[in-house]
Amino acid sequence: MNSELSVDFIDPREVNPNAPLFVYLPGMDGTGKLLQSQSNHLAADFDLRCLSIHLNNHSTWQDLARDTVQLIKSELDHKTNQEVYLCGESFGGCLALKTALAAPNLISKLILVNPASSFNQLPILSWGVDITGFLPAWVHRYSAAGLLPFLVRLNRISDGDRDRLIESMKSIPPNVISWRLSLLRDFRVLDEELRSLNIPSLIVAGAADDLLPSVAEARKLTSLLPQGQMIVLPQSGHACLLETEINLYKILIQQNFISAQTKLLVKL
Numbered sequence: 319m320n321s322e323l324s325v326d327f328i329d330p331r332e333v334n335p336n337a338p339l340f341v342y343l344p345g346m347d348g349t350g351k352l353l354q355s356q357s358n359h360l361a362a363d364f365d366l367r368c369l370s371i372h373l374n375n376h377s378t379w380q381d382l383a384r385d386t387v388q389l390i391k392s393e394l395d396h397k398t399n400q401e402v403y404l405c406g407e408s409f410g411g412c413l414a415l416k417t418a419l420a421a422p423n424l425i426s427k428l429i430l431v432n433p434a435s436s437f438n439q440l441p442i443l444s445w446g447v448d449i450t451g452f453l454p455a456w457v458h459r460y461s462a463a464g465l466l467p468f469l470v471r472l473n474r475i476s477d478g479d480r481d482r483l484i485e486s487m488k489s490i491p492p493n494v495i496s497w498r499l500s501l502l503r504d505f506r507v508l509d510e511e512l513r514s515l516n517i518p519s520l521i522v523a524g525a526a527d528d529l530l531p532s533v534a535e536a537r538k539l540t541s542l543l544p545q546g547q548m549i550v551l552p553q554s555g556h557a558c559l560l561e562t563e564i565n566l567y568k569i570l571i572q573q574n575f576i577s578a579q580t581k582l583l584v585k586l
Contacts, residue, residue: 323385324375328368331361338401340364343410347486359567376497383416405429412505428519432556436535437502474561512542519543520575524554
């Protein structure tokens with residue numbers, strides 16, 4: 319653990335210095351552990367890292383992006399392959415945008431999965447920021463299960479992934495949730511900033527997202543990002559990477575987001 323930074327990386331698979339670095343920025347749980355169902359497939363062509371945000375961290379977006387950039391640079395110091403695929407889901411999608419804007423020349427390709435960049439457009443969610451911090455711990459623990467239908471399509475995830483999601487949600491203290499919600503409430507990226515982000519970008523949106531208007535947000539981002547493209551998953555909810563039928567690796571291949579050169583370098 320790097321005590322000087324607000325974040326760390328965990329390595330879900332063996333390090334592969336010949337492969338591009340694939341950096342996953344997690345949702346509100348901030349653990350990076352929920353990529354497990356996707357990591358086996360992604361490890362075929364990537365050197366995986368999952369960001370873990372310290373529970374005692376109350377950093378701003380700027381500080382989180384700065385520390386994430388520093389971590390990525392540190393990883394590249396030990397790699398022969400300097401490509402970086404930055405993938406952010408939900409809360410992590412916002413951080414991915416801030417990170418890419420902080421160091422656009424560092425990121426080779428950007429992937430946003432149901433990014434929570436539209437959170438501040440929904441007043442009812444923003445009201446929860448002030449309430450959450452005052453919840454007793456026991457209320458918080460039981461409320462995690464109640465949020466599940468908004469986060470996932472329960473018939474599309476395994477029992478194991480459902481349990482991991484619940485435990486992940488329960489592990490975050492109410493004051494930490496409140497802080498992270500306040501970051502989402504205050505998240506802003508100017509249209510001009512997005513237009514300046516000339517990086518191949520893929521926005522993945524679940525059409526059955528009951529938490530956020532992810533398809534509308536994907537259309538907006540795609541229209542602003544110079545190299546933006548989008549794919550809509552017709553039956554997927556907000557936490558779509560937990561769904562058994564969703565394979566992010568296959569999506570990247572189908573969308574021509576993994577180059578032939580990348581696959582060749584991995585095999586060398």
